[in-house]
Amino acid sequence: MSVSVQPLQCTTDCKDQNFDGIILICQSYEQLPDELECLKAPLQDYSAVDCCVAEEVVVVKVPGLSGNRLVFACTGPVNRDYDDVRRFSDAAAKGIKRALKAGMQRPLLVCPPHSSYAKSTLVAVLGALHVLYTPLEVREHKSSPHKVAVLGVWAKNRAQGEAVTELATALESGRFVCRDIGGSDPERMAAPRVAEYVQAVFKDTPVTVTVVSHLNILEKEYPCLAAVNRCANTVPRHQARVIKLLYCGEGPVQQTLMVVGKGITYDTGGADIKAGGVMAGMHRDKCGSAAVAGFFQILAKLKPKHVKVVGAMAMVRNSVGSDCYVADELVVSRAGRRIRVGNTDAEGRMVMVDLLCEMKEQALQEVSPHLFTIATLTGHAVRAMGPHYSIIMDNGAAHRSGNALQWQKAGEVLGDLFEVSTIRREDYEFHKGKSEYEEILQSNNLPSSATPRGHQTPAAFLIMASGLDKHGLDSDKPLPYSHIDIAGSSGPFPGVPTGAPILAMATKYLEL
CATH class of the missing domain: 3.40.220.10 (Leucine Aminopeptidase, subunit E, domain 1)
Structure with missing residues (x-):
C-alpha cells in the first residue's frame, strides 16, 4: 500500500x-x-x-x-x-x-x-x-x-523550496499513516486489518514488521493484554494483534528509542461499560499505536543515521460480553506482579504494561535506551490541560536528563505542543495493593476525570506493573522512561486525528 x-x-x-x-x-x-x-x-x-x-x-x-x-x-x-x-x-x-x-x-x-x-x-x-x-x-x-x-x-530560492517540500512530505506521510489507523472506524481498522495495513505500508522499506497473533503466545508473553482480549477473541475479525516494528539507521547506534503504543480499536469500557452516551468516538482510542506507526513512517522516509527505534503496537478491542474480564480479577503481569483489576475501562494500561516489560528486558542490552508509552489514556488529561496539548511525564532517570522539558521545547518548533507533569510518591501509593491478595491495584472505580491526579497515577502503575521500578535512580541500571498521554492532543471527534505527538518526536530525535 x-x-x-x-x-x-x-x-x-x-x-x-x-x-x-x-x-x-x-x-x-x-x-x-x-x-x-x-x-x-x-x-x-x-x-x-x-x-x-x-x-x-x-x-x-x-x-x-x-x-x-x-x-x-x-x-x-x-x-x-x-x-x-x-x-x-x-x-x-x-x-x-x-x-x-x-x-x-x-x-x-x-x-x-x-x-x-x-x-x-x-x-x-x-x-x-x-x-x-x-x-x-x-x-x-x-x-x-x-x-x-x-x-x-x-x-x-529553489533550495529552500525543495527542502521545505521534501520535509513536509516526509512528516505528512507519518501523520497520514497515523490518521489512517487512528481515525478509521472500528471495523476498517480492527486489529487484524491494522496489521495488514502496517505490513503493506512498510513493505520494501527499512522498517521490519513482525505480527504476533497466536493466542497461546499472547497469553504467555502478554497476560494483561490477553485478559483484555479474552472477550474480543471470540470474534475472529476482532482478535488482538501485537505489531512489532524495528528501524536501525546506518552507522553505529548512538541512541535507542523503545516505544509502546495503546491501540484499543474500540473501547466499550468492557464490563464497566461506558454508559450515558459517552461511547461514541471510542474507535479513536488507538491513536497511541497509530502514532507509533506514523513515527516509523517518518523514519522510513528520512532514514536517520545512528538511531535504533523499537516499536510495539498493542492492538486490542475492549469488548463486553460473557467472556470479558471483570473488576476484582487477579492477573499476574509479565513482570510477575499480581494485579487486581479495579475497572475494566482502565484497559489501556493493561494492554501496554507487558509490552513495556518486554521493552525493559531488551533495553538492558541496548545502547543509550529510552522507553516510552504513548496513549489516549485518560479523560483527566483533557480535564487538566485542555483539548490541544500532549502531556509528558518522566521517571527519575529521564527527569535527570531534562527529557520532558526537551520534548516541550521540541514541540514548540512545529506547534505539536506539550505540558509537563510529574510522577509523585502519591501516584505510587495510589496503586499499591489494598489487601494481601494483590501487589498492585490497576485503578479505582471512578472515571479518571473524577480522580485526583488522574493522568499521573497510570504512569506509576505502568512503572510498577512492568517492573521498571527496579530500574529507578536507586538501581545499578537506571532506565529512562517517559509516559505520554495524548487524550487531549490526538484530535476532536467528529474530526480528523492530528498525528500528535510525532512532529515533536521527529523534531527532537531527527534533527529537523
Whole structure:
C-alpha cells in the first residue's frame, strides 16, 4: 500500500501560471519582502473598503497573478506572551479551506519566513496538508485520493523550496499513516486489518514488521493484554494483534528509542461499560499505536543515521460480553506482579504494561535506551490541560536528563505542543495493593476525570506493573522512561486525528 500524500510543488515565482490562485499567510501584508511586492497593493486597495481584512479570510481578484485571485489569511499577532507558531498553521488551514470553496485545484501557498519562527513556512504547509487529508474510507470509495491536484509552496530560492517540500512530505506521510489507523472506524481498522495495513505500508522499506497473533503466545508473553482480549477473541475479525516494528539507521547506534503504543480499536469500557452516551468516538482510542506507526513512517522516509527505534503496537478491542474480564480479577503481569483489576475501562494500561516489560528486558542490552508509552489514556488529561496539548511525564532517570522539558521545547518548533507533569510518591501509593491478595491495584472505580491526579497515577502503575521500578535512580541500571498521554492532543471527534505527538518526536530525535 502506497502512502498517497498530497503532492507538493515548489516555485520561486509568485506569478507562476502553473497554479490557479495564491494563498497568502502572514502577519501583515505591509511587511512583505521585495519578492512579494506585487501582493501588497491589491490588499491595500481591498482594506480601503473592508476593515476586516486582518480578521477574516478574504478573496481578492488580482489580474496577472496565478489564477487572477488571492486568498489572504492573516495570522494575527504572533509576538504576545501567549502566541506560538500555531498561528501559521491555523491561518493556513483557514486559507486552504477558503481556497477549496473558491474552486482552486492548484493553489500556491505563500508564507514568507518570520524572524521569530524559523519553521513558520513548514508549519503553514503542514497546516494546509492537515486540511487536505482525505480519510482512508473515503479514498477507498473515490477515484481521486486528493482534494486538490497539487499544492504549491513558494520559497525565495529553489533550495529552500525543495527542502521545505521534501520535509513536509516526509512528516505528512507519518501523520497520514497515523490518521489512517487512528481515525478509521472500528471495523476498517480492527486489529487484524491494522496489521495488514502496517505490513503493506512498510513493505520494501527499512522498517521490519513482525505480527504476533497466536493466542497461546499472547497469553504467555502478554497476560494483561490477553485478559483484555479474552472477550474480543471470540470474534475472529476482532482478535488482538501485537505489531512489532524495528528501524536501525546506518552507522553505529548512538541512541535507542523503545516505544509502546495503546491501540484499543474500540473501547466499550468492557464490563464497566461506558454508559450515558459517552461511547461514541471510542474507535479513536488507538491513536497511541497509530502514532507509533506514523513515527516509523517518518523514519522510513528520512532514514536517520545512528538511531535504533523499537516499536510495539498493542492492538486490542475492549469488548463486553460473557467472556470479558471483570473488576476484582487477579492477573499476574509479565513482570510477575499480581494485579487486581479495579475497572475494566482502565484497559489501556493493561494492554501496554507487558509490552513495556518486554521493552525493559531488551533495553538492558541496548545502547543509550529510552522507553516510552504513548496513549489516549485518560479523560483527566483533557480535564487538566485542555483539548490541544500532549502531556509528558518522566521517571527519575529521564527527569535527570531534562527529557520532558526537551520534548516541550521540541514541540514548540512545529506547534505539536506539550505540558509537563510529574510522577509523585502519591501516584505510587495510589496503586499499591489494598489487601494481601494483590501487589498492585490497576485503578479505582471512578472515571479518571473524577480522580485526583488522574493522568499521573497510570504512569506509576505502568512503572510498577512492568517492573521498571527496579530500574529507578536507586538501581545499578537506571532506565529512562517517559509516559505520554495524548487524550487531549490526538484530535476532536467528529474530526480528523492530528498525528500528535510525532512532529515533536521527529523534531527532537531527527534533527529537523
